[in-house]
Amino acid sequence: MQPPLVTSLREGSRQTIAAACPHALALGLMPGMALAQARVLVRGLDIRPADPEGDLASLHGLAITFARHYSPIVAIEGSDTIFLETTGTDHLFGGEARMARRIVRLLARLGFTARIAIADTPGAAWALAHHARDPVTLCPPGGHAEAIAGLPTASLRIESAQVELLRRFGIERVGQLAEIPRAPLVKRFGATIATRINRALGTLPEPLHPVIPPLHIATARRFAEPILTEDAIAHWLGQLVPELAEALAQAGLGALRLEFVADRIDGVPQRIRLGLARPNRDPAHLLRLLKRRIEDVEPGFGIDSIALHVRRSGPLGPEPFVERLDEEAAPDLAPLVDTLATRIGLDRLWRMRAVESDVPERSAARGPVLDPPERPGARLKPGDVRHLSRNPMLEPWHPHWPKPARLLRRPERIDHVLAELPDHAPRRFTWRGATHRIVRADGPERVHGEWWKRRSETHSVRDYFRVEDDEGHRYWLFRKGDGERGVTGDLSWYLHGIFG
Numbered sequence: 001m002q003p004p005l006v007t008s009l010r011e012g013s014r015q016t017i018a019a020a021c022p023h024a025l026a027l028g029l030m031p032g033m034a035l036a037q038a039r040v041l042v043r044g045l046d047i048r049p050a051d052p053e054g055d056l057a058s059l060h061g062l063a064i065t066f067a068r069h070y071s072p073i074v075a076i077e078g079s080d081t082i083f084l085e086t087t088g089t090d091h092l093f094g095g096e097a098r099m100a101r102r103i104v105r106l107l108a109r110l111g112f113t114a115r116i117a118i119a120d121t122p123g124a125a126w127a128l129a130h131h132a133r134d135p136v137t138l139c140p141p142g143g144h145a146e147a148i149a150g151l152p153t154a155s156l157r158i159e160s161a162q163v164e165l166l167r168r169f170g171i172e173r174v175g176q177l178a179e180i181p182r183a184p185l186v187k188r189f190g191a192t193i194a195t196r197i198n199r200a201l202g203t204l205p206e207p208l209h210p211v212i213p214p215l216h217i218a219t220a221r222r223f224a225e226p227i228l229t230e231d232a233i234a235h236w237l238g239q240l241v242p243e244l245a246e247a248l249a250q251a252g253l254g255a256l257r258l259e260f261v262a263d264r265i266d267g268v269p270q271r272i273r274l275g276l277a278r279p280n281r282d283p284a285h286l287l288r289l290l291k292r293r294i295e296d297v298e299p300g301f302g303i304d305s306i307a308l309h310v311r312r313s314g315p316l317g318p319e320p321f322v323e324r325l326d327e328e329a330a331p332d333l334a335p336l337v338d339t340l341a342t343r344i345g346l347d348r349l350w351r352m353r354a355v356e357s358d359v360p361e362r363s364a365a366r367g368p369v370l371d372p373p374e375r376p377g378a379r380l381k382p383g384d385v386r387h388l389s390r391n392p393m394l395e396p397w398h399p400h401w402p403k404p405a406r407l408l409r410r411p412e413r414i415d416h417v418l419a420e421l422p423d424h425a426p427r428r429f430t431w432r433g434a435t436h437r438i439v440r441a442d443g444p445e446r447v448h449g450e451w452w453k454r455r456s457e458t459h460s461v462r463d464y465f466r467v468e469d470d471e472g473h474r475y476w477l478f479r480k481g482d483g484e485r486g487v488t489g490d491l492s493w494y495l496h497g498i499f500g
Helices: 022-026 035-041 052-069 096-109 122-131 144-148 160-168 174-178 182-189 191-201 230-251 283-291 334-344
Strands: 005-011 014-020 046-049 074-077 081-084 116-118 136-138 218-227 253-264 269-280 303-315 351-354 364-367 406-413 415-418 428-431 434-448 461-469 474-480 493-498
Touching: 005 022, 005 035, 014 035, 052 074, 052 081, 081 122, 096 116, 096 136, 116 122, 122 144, 122 191, 144 174, 144 191, 160 182, 160 191, 174 191, 182 191, 218 230, 230 253, 230 283, 230 303, 253 283, 269 283, 269 303, 269 334, 283 334, 428 493, 434 474
Parallel strands: 005 046, 116 136
Antiparallel strands: 005 014, 074 081, 218 303, 253 269, 253 303, 351 364, 406 493, 415 428, 428 434, 434 461, 461 474, 474 493
C-alpha cells in the first residue's frame, strides 16, 4: 500500500501542507496544516515539495486547451479553478451533461481528478464545484439560489477570518446570509461579503478575465489563375517566407515545425512538412529548405492558393557572439541538421551521449541531435563538504579502455569457445556460423554489475577482452563470471562490439 502523499510549502520559517491525497485527507491531514504536526499524526508520510509556479503554468495551459476546444471565454480563478462560459457552445457537445462528462474523462486521461458544476452565475458554479457532494453538479436554470442555500459560507470565496466572524453570529449557511438585508451587512462586515453573495445570486454581474490563446502564425496567397510550375511556386514562396519571418520576429519566436499547404483546384491539398533542429526565423534558410522540397508537390490541374503555417515554435531571443576577431566561433550545426532532416526526417537523426554506468550497454543513449547549451554547475555553499575534494570529475568512459566503434544493442552469444580459465582470452570462437581464430588479444577488463540499482546483479561479473582474428577483424568479447565462483556467472561467452 502506498504511503499517504502530501506536498509541502515553506511560508517563512514554517512548512505547511499545500495539498494532500485522498488517503491523507481521510487521515485528517488538511492543506494549511503545519508539516511538523502532520508528521506527528501520521508516520511514514511521502512528502514532496510543492511547485506553485509549475502548477499555475499547467493550469494556464489547460485553460488554453479549453479555450480552443470548448468555449471562447475561459478564465482562471485562484490556483485550482477554471471558469468556462458554456452559453451557446454546450449544444455542440450534446448538451451540458454530456459536455461535463466529456471534460471529466479528458482530465482523467491526463491524470487529473475534476469536480464540475454548471450554474447560472460563476459564484454559484464555484460554490457547487468546491462544496457540493457530487463530483458533477448540474444546476437547473434559475435554481442556483436554492442549490447553494445549504452550502457553508466559505463557498462564497470569502476569507477565513470573515467566515469565523459570521459563525460567531450564528450564520453558517449561504441561505442564512442571503436573508440578511445588505445595508446592515455592509455596515458590520464590509462590502466584500455583500458583493460575494450578490454575485453568487446573480443580482450583481461578475466579470471574467479570459485567457487569450496565442494566435496561429501563418501567411497565405490566393491566385486569380492557377499556377502549375515549380518556378511559380518558388516565386511565391519567396514572397511568403519573409512575411512569416517578420510575424515570428514580432512574436519573439522561431519556427520548429513548418507546413506548406498548396490547395489544388480539384480539392486535393499538397503538403510539405519541415522540422528544424532549433528555433529559426532566418528567411534565407527557411526558403532554402522549402525549395528543396518543391519537387514533392504535384500541381495536378493547377494550384489556386498556397499557405505557410507554423505548427510549432519556440522562443528565440538574442544570440551570443564572439567578441574577439581572432577567436574562432564554434561551428553551427543547425543548418546542416535541417538540410539532412528535409531528406530523411528529423526523427532519424540523433547524437550518442555518454551515460554514467558501469554496464556498457547502459553507458550510451540517444540524445538530441544538437547538444543543449552548457550550463555552469550550481555553486556550492561555503560550508559544503564537496569543497574538500580536489579530484577532477571522472569521465563516463575510461580513456585507458577504448570502446568499440560499433556496440551491439544486445550482446550476442558465441559458441565453440576455446579459452583457458580463469584469465585468458579465447583462442577460437564461432559467431553467426563463422569460425574465428584469435591471433592477438588484450584483457581482461573486469566489469561488475550495478548492485546498487539491481539486486540480481549483486554478484554479477563480466571479463571483457579485445581480440583480433587471423583476418584482421577486431572484436569485443566478454565472459560471464570470473572463472572461479559459480555465483558470478555461468561462464558463457558473448560478442558485444566490433572495432573499426
